[in-house]
Amino acid sequence: MQQLRIDSILAGHAVSGHGRPAITFNGKVTDFAGLEAQVASMAGWLAARGVGSGDRVAIYARNHPESFILLFAVSRIGAMMVPLNWRLSEEELAWQMADAAPSMLLYGTDFAAAAEQLGRSAGCPAFEIGAGLEKARAEHATGADAGTGSADAELMVVYTSGTTGRPKGAVLGQAAMRANAEMSHHAYAMTPDDLVLNILPLFHVGGLNIQPLPALLAGAGVVIHDGFDPAAVLAAIGSEGVTQMTVVPTILGALLGTPEWQTADLSSLRMMAIGSTDVPVALIEAVHARGIPVVQVYGATETSPTAIYQTADIATATVGSIGRAGSRCEIRITGDDGTELPVGEVGEIRVRGDNILTRYWNNEAASAESIVDGWFRTGDMARLDADGLYWFADRLKHVIISGGENIYPAELERVLADFDGLTEFAIVGRDDPRWGQVPVVVAARSGQAVTGDDVLAHFEGRIARFKRPKDVVFVEALPRNALGKVVAAEVRALL
Numbered sequence: 268m269q270q271l272r273i274d275s276i277l278a279g280h281a282v283s284g285h286g287r288p289a290i291t292f293n294g295k296v297t298d299f300a301g302l303e304a305q306v307a308s309m310a311g312w313l314a315a316r317g318v319g320s321g322d323r324v325a326i327y328a329r330n331h332p333e334s335f336i337l338l339f340a341v342s343r344i345g346a347m348m349v350p351l352n353w354r355l356s357e358e359e360l361a362w363q364m365a366d367a368a369p370s371m372l373l374y375g376t377d378f379a380a381a382a383e384q385l386g387r388s389a390g391c392p393a394f395e396i397g398a399g400l401e402k403a404r405a406e407h408a409t410g411a412d413a414g415t416g417s418a419d420a421e422l423m424v425v426y427t428s429g430t431t432g433r434p435k436g437a438v439l440g441q442a443a444m445r446a447n448a449e450m451s452h453h454a455y456a457m458t459p460d461d462l463v464l465n466i467l468p469l470f471h472v473g474g475l476n477i478q479p480l481p482a483l484l485a486g487a488g489v490v491i492h493d494g495f496d497p498a499a500v501l502a503a504i505g506s507e508g509v510t511q512m513t514v515v516p517t518i519l520g521a522l523l524g525t526p527e528w529q530t531a532d533l534s535s536l537r538m539m540a541i542g543s544t545d546v547p548v549a550l551i552e553a554v555h556a557r558g559i560p561v562v563q564v565y566g567a568t569e570t571s572p573t574a575i576y577q578t579a580d581i582a583t584a585t586v587g588s589i590g591r592a593g594s595r596c597e598i599r600i601t602g603d604d605g606t607e608l609p610v611g612e613v614g615e616i617r618v619r620g621d622n623i624l625t626r627y628w629n630n631e632a633a634s635a636e637s638i639v640d641g642w643f644r645t646g647d648m649a650r651l652d653a654d655g656l657y658w659f660a661d662r663l664k665h666v667i668i669s670g671g672e673n674i675y676p677a678e679l680e681r682v683l684a685d686f687d688g689l690t691e692f693a694i695v696g697r698d699d700p701r702w703g704q705v706p707v708v709v710a711a712r713s714g715q716a717v718t719g720d721d722v723l724a725h726f727e728g729r730i731a732r733f734k735r736p737k738d739v740v741f742v743e744a745l746p747r748n749a750l751g752k753v754v755a756a757e758v759r760a761l762l
Contacts, residue, residue: 268445270418273484274310274342278303280486287459288488290332291507297332299486302339305332309340310414311407316392318370320345320415323424325367325391327351327360327382328375330493333396334469335483337373338423342441345416346370349424349436350470354672355731357381359434363426364389366629367436373400417441424628425472427568427673434678436628437569439472444480446595446621447571451481453594454562454576455511455538459486462535464512466492466500472572473542473671477513477564497525505532513540513564515671516703519550533557538579540564542572543671545659545703551586565589565616565659569624569643574598575616575657588656589649596620600651605639613650613660617642665755667696667704674706674734679726683708686725688717691745694736695759705737709758711744 268276280289281303289302297305318324324346326337334350341348349367351360353375364372364385372393374382379395386393394400422441426434451457455478463482467474469491479489490507492499495518503509514522519541522528539554540562551561560582566572575598577590592598599607600614608614623643626634637644646663667674676694683692692710699705708722719739726735746757 268449268484270445272342272414272416272418272420272441273422273444273448273480274306274339274414274416275418276484277306277339280483284486287486288462289483290335291488291490292332293493302332302336302483304408305336305401305404306339306343308404308406308408309336310343312404313340313346313371314344315407316371318344318346320420322346323349323367323369325349325351325364325369325372326374327353327372327378327385328396329353329377330465330469330474330491331375331396332491333373334475335480335489338475338480341416342420342422343414343416345414345420347421347424347438349426350475352426352468352470352731353378354468354733356729357384358729359731360385361388363434363436364391367424421625425470425568435630435633437624438626438628439571440625442621443571443623443625444476445484447476447573448481448484450573450576450593450595450622451476451478452485454564454573454578454590455540456579457481457485457487457511461485461487461510462490462508463487464490464492464500464503464507464509466495466518467513467515467542467671472568473513473515476571477540477542477573478511482511495521497521498527501525501527501531501533504536505534508535510535511538511540512536513542515541515543516546516550517670517701519554520547520701523550523553533559538562542566543668543703545668546587548586555583555586561586563589565647565657566618567643567645567647569637570596570618570645571622571624573622574618574620574645585656587658589659590657591655592657593620593622596622598651598657599642600649600657605642610651610653613648615663616645616647616649616657618645619643665695667706669696669699669702669704669706669733671703672733676706679706679708679730679734679736682726682729683722686722688713688721691753693745693753693755693758695755695762697738697759697762699737706734707762708736708739709742709745709761710739711742 280299284299289299423439424436560579565575597619599617648660696704
């Protein structure tokens with residue numbers, strides 16, 4: 268892919284697209300020329316309000332074309348987008364707003380009250396997405412070739428939960444977007460004739476970058492759903508002629524569990540990507556039974572996210588593998604000291620390439636710890652086989668993946684730290700048939716008066732609902748090693 272800003276690539280499709288649909292949302296179809304016009308007006312409006320190189324613009328909304336319009340617009344003027352996870356609590360969002368210090372906040376109607384408060388606390392203006400914003404920016408259209416941004420600029424700050432209890436803002440640049448797009452084009456054999464259905468949240472790089480943004484950069488179309496409804500998804504595949512989509516195990520399980528799954532018209536769907544590390548083989552085989560290859564992709568927010576993936580030609584023969592190294596990055600399996608391990612040995616996955624983050628926002632220590640000699644340390648464990656395939660093994664970080672969302676115990680333990688009545692506690696993941704894993708508190712209490720409901724109630728309003736522990740298990744004492752450190756594996760075994 269040429270070393271162009273991503274908005275310049277879009278502008279090229281606006282000229283050559285010949286009316287080809289770019290984004291379909293709520294029945295409204297916008298072609299590439301129309302999308303480019305909206306991007307141009309957004310860029311002009313932002314610039315007129317003083318947003319420029321290096322400034323941040325936050326967006327707090329459910330899935331909406333505005334996420335793409337804003338991303339392309341900040342690319343044009345050299346600014347940065349900060350997508351906010353609407354599933355987080357207001358306290359968590361306020362911390363991210365204070366850290367990112369955006370120049371303005373765009374928000375969806377559903378979040379008006381919270382967004383206005385977030386804007387006030389961060390000292391930045393907030394604007395509601397909708398007809399009013401469209402009218403305001405329509406007065407600031409600029410030419411397709413306008414723009415002051417650089418093809419090497421930083422483009423997004425995406426917050427990912429931190430192992431120390433505070434999220435970290437992964438800074439992803441133009442080069443990362445281009446590299447990720449090229450790998451997506453390779454992984455899914457993507458062409459301008461494809462139509463991608465997106466149901467994953469656009470505040471995640473998984474929703475934004477596994478397929479939708481690469482599709483637009485390839486001149487292909489994207490259908491956006493603002494939420495997930497299994498019957499609506501299956502109906503859309505047939506009615507819209509969807510050729511590709513990305514799921515996580517929870518969503519795929521829900522699709523397979525609907526009565527419509529066996530009878531739905533899936534004839535247009537030539538591939539399904541699944542973004543997760545541990546995907547139940549039974550789910551994959553059920554899709555394969557319908558003649559649709561399931562392509563597994565591995566990565567992280569910090570890798571934009573594509574790093575390792577299967578391709579359709581090997582999907583059925585390599586079920587359970589996370590695939591081969593991406594076409595635009597290098598992968599190493601290493602020991603603790605960074606030494607590359609032989610084939611067959613389990614070690615940490617490290618990634619090097621244009622697709623990795625440039626740094627963590629306002630966090631030099633985390634940047635230095637995570638990026639070593641140009642290699643990003645994922646904290647995930649895998650092994651490489653003789654055929655060049657990677658097989659996921661475990662996690663160095665004690666992340667809990669619940670319904671496709673990362674939940675970090677340290678973040679939950681920080682909330683529980685000021686709860687009276689427990690002498691010690693740890694939070695670990697427990698296998699769950701619906702969500703994959705759920706967080707559970709394992710604790711020793713100072714008196715029998717403390718109940719599990721008391722502990723769970725302490726999280727109300729202080730952490731996003733999806734992160735809250737689902738159960739409490741009381742024990743006499745937590746298992747510790749000779750150095751007094753809690754042994755997480757033994758804590759999980761108690762469950």
